[in-house]
Amino acid sequence: MKRNVKRIFWITLLLLFSSTKVFAAVYVVHDMEERVARSFVFELDRRLLLDVSLVPVRSHAFLENSAQKLKEDDLIVTVGVKSAQQVCSSLSKGVVVAVFIGKEEFQKAQFDCSVPSSAVFSGAPLDTRFALLKAIWFDRKPLAVLHSDHLLIDQESMSRQAKEYGFELNFHHTELDRLSVLKSVNFVLEESAMIFSLVDSELYQNTLAQDILKLLFYKRQVMVGPFLPFVKAGALLAIDSDTEVKLQVLTNHITVWHSSRVLLPAQYPDKLRVSFNPHLIKAYGIVPPSAAFLRDEYGLCSDTQCD
Template identity: 25%
Template structure:
């Protein structure tokens, strides 16, 4: 065994140490691949399309959809699962077990969360709000209806808790919130009284007030007073509201992509999507003698304003 043998041993030794170094690096490197499970009581094309879009966006992760009825109790899921709930029945299922995996809840409004959770929020559950942020809706009004000062707001017992937050946002903007309790949607007197004392109506995402049964009365009454309704959501704009902000599937996928790159311990307790769009109803604008909403320009202006402190 001469010099070549010693050189071989030295070479092997270097390879071994280098291999050990790589092993140490692998052990200390973050686990970028995640086990992501989406679930919903509704097992339809929409939720499957959303799951597929997320899987395409995160090819390194294991993304699956399983119907809620086919899942075990939350605590029986693997500890490394990142759970995404796509409807409220999923949240009810998750709340039954405090030992479940870290969970992101989509398609839930602040009012719905208040009804189910009160003022508390369980650990390891992050709520991603589906209703438009109040400040964003007020900024939309200021952008498209700069002369409007008195913001009429119908509210119910369930949505009353949002009023103080609205006032806190409105006051620095020089806007006045004019609240009106509407506890009986079959009686139009409260609505008519509010219309007489407002420059614009801002709809809260309260389905007891804004639903297929009330939409005709709301819209015809506001048209009669030549008063626009902003919000409460994109669906209502199609029905006859003037405009609203909203976040679509692409915006929610962006939120999920960012959160799933983070350790679950750093997920916020609740979150509105940073990215959003504006939708307007040109026919309503024409009928009210209002300039048509430039959806892209207004959305860009609002987004720029939110980036500034």
């Protein structure tokens, strides 16, 4: 009897260990300040209901030390466009999920990626942006689209989308030094009254973005911003998702990968927020849609009423 009980115990223990899934590593590759990186990893870990440890590591350290140790099913979360570009162009194993990256930035990084990759996009889909703009902006001069080499843009496809809403796009590539950027802004505004910005982290970094918005202010012209903070700095409006919403989507990507080894497609978060600049709205005589109309017509929450 005792022998049978002992045998049952060992068989049960063996089955338990054999059915326990061993999760691969999740590396969080970044170039953030350590304080910001710790906060990001803490918030992500708090949402993950998985027996998995997150390994935060700077891009250069990851490429020098960790990349060679990767297994086929290891997951690498890249934070920002630079990390995505560096990791994607160097890996031969693992899978990548990029966050805090624009769609066109991701497409450029993905072009050089030799491993499966996905993303949680910043900003908002073009259709959503064009639809809202059509309702409040009646100047049909071409919308100026400045962009750097860090984007992969399908101009033909974007132009078709814009045309469906009555807009024409004027694309202009620019180098990233201050003089070239300001010259480009002056050039495109000869035919346009508005810059329709894409998420271009290198072009719209802090100092360059401030210079562009100052120039627009003096010229009495405006920008549809790539991120919500641009509205406070002088953009007319912006549509984006906040960090919490991005983390929720990222958590889902990680969970699905670890439960089924299925990499979800790159996507924008469902919950998007629109912010209007009250001074520019008043100056241009624009009547912004109500919170209920934004929600029902465009699936957006307003900056003042977003749970």
